[in-house]
Amino acid sequence: MKNKKLIYVLSIVIIIFIIGFSFLIYKSEQSEKNRIKKQIELDLVYNELDSISILLGDKILTISQLGGEIDSLIIIKENIEKEKKEFRSRAFTQINKLQGKVEGYKELLIAQDEEINKLKLINEQLYDENKDQKVEINTLNSTISEINKTKETLQVKVNYASRIELKNLEIFGISKNGRNYKNSFKNRLVNKIKIDIEIEENEIAKIEIKDIYLRVEKPDGNIMFDISKGSGSFIFENRELFYTIKREVLIDKLSKSLSIEYIKNEDFMIGNHTLILYTDSYIIGKKEFLVK
Template sequence: MSEAPSEKGKKDKIRIILIVAIAVVVLGSGYKIYTDQQAKKALQAEYDATRTLLTSKLDSISTELSDKISEIAKLGGDIDSLVAVKDSITAERDQLQRTRVANKALIQRLDRKVTGYEELLLAKDEEIAHLQAINSQLLVENNELKEEQNELTKTINEAQQKQQQLQQRIGLAAKLKAENIQVYNVNDRGREREGDFRQRQAQKVKVTFNLAENEVAPAGAHRILIQVIDPAGNVIFDVARGSGSFTVDGREIYFTAAQEIIFDNSQQALSFVYDKGTDFEKGDHKVVIWADNYEIGRTTFNVR
């Protein structure tokens, strides 16, 4: 038996209502999913933009901080804490670059830190200016000290030069000097003759002189040497007869005879007798007298 038309209509209406209700629910869920996805995309885009901006700021702060660290180090300031801050900035930048999913807490924390870092840079500008002022003052004081040191060094050098000159003058004044130098020919009978010698009579010579009065020269022992130099310029030299050598300015010099004396500033008279053993050569001879290592007098004699 078929349904009544009224009942059939009611069922159709109910079916339609259910279909519409289901469609509404499906459409609502789809719309919510769509809007949620769009919200997530917008949040991620905002996060990416903020992350890029913060990364750029951290890089800029790190670079500027490196410059300030170098400047403060040159000026002699303490940089240990700044180096630690720079290392922290590098670590935070790396963490931010690794965090790809939106992280609001991280962004807020780093944003606050960036503000603190910027304030730190400003403070370090003031510190650098202060250190520059101190260094400028130290440079001025150092230059003044250098000028004073140069003046002091100049004064000391001048005093030393004057002292050296004085010592040289004293040294020169203290040197002994031979005066009244005379040369005699002594013959076999011991007779002495002054002046030119005949060759056949000239085998032994006697040299006499006085040591000049000298109040500056200290009393003490001296070695007095004589050189008898032949016409060819050679020192008459015989070790067996008391000859020897001494050194002057690194050069070895031969002497004819020597004796040790004690200088007493009494114008003491000294005498040297040298027996050559053979005839002297004809011509002009020189007699050079030395005290220690410096010359104190000279004279000549002729053998004809």
């Protein structure tokens, strides 16, 4: 009888132990399930924070390139990164709070999409305006270029028309007793030559003092040259030329006459000589004379 009672008691104890142990196992499993569930929720929230941080970084770059304001967005991104660093150490009870922040950040991203669209629209309008301005500027530049070409053409014509024009050019051999031999003379009869120049009136000529260079070419092609009588050289069309005589002449739109004399220091060469009158940029005229 005692054995039966003992067996009964032990059976009850074992049953109670089994029930208690089963309950503990159940509670442990439920706790683990809850922990895993909350960990999954935490991971989801963390991943959302990470994705939002990346997207916000992209939008900051886009807004910056479009010329928008990004200072406040940079501060928000820094706060998100701080949230991520502190995230793992937070209690599970803060999930709802974090999820609320995540929703707020999502709304911020949507707002930035709207800002980006506005900035893109503004930039497109500016691009169209700039394109129109470029067309106008190109048209204006073309017009200015054409005006400058016309101006240059007119200036060339004016420069040409304002050149010194000869009305007459004569060469005389002068004897010691003052007798003149026009354009042809014997060497033994003359001791100098005289060049008479008549310049035409020119209303559009620039008023200035201009150098006139006289080159007397001998029959052998050499230049009549004597430094003691003022001979020298000048630059014409990028090359050096020698001249026989140089004179400064006041060009004042009016016609004028001048005479230039050259005393010989040696016999003139027999044959045709050529007198050429230059400025530093063009030939005024030329004339031949004969020495017999």
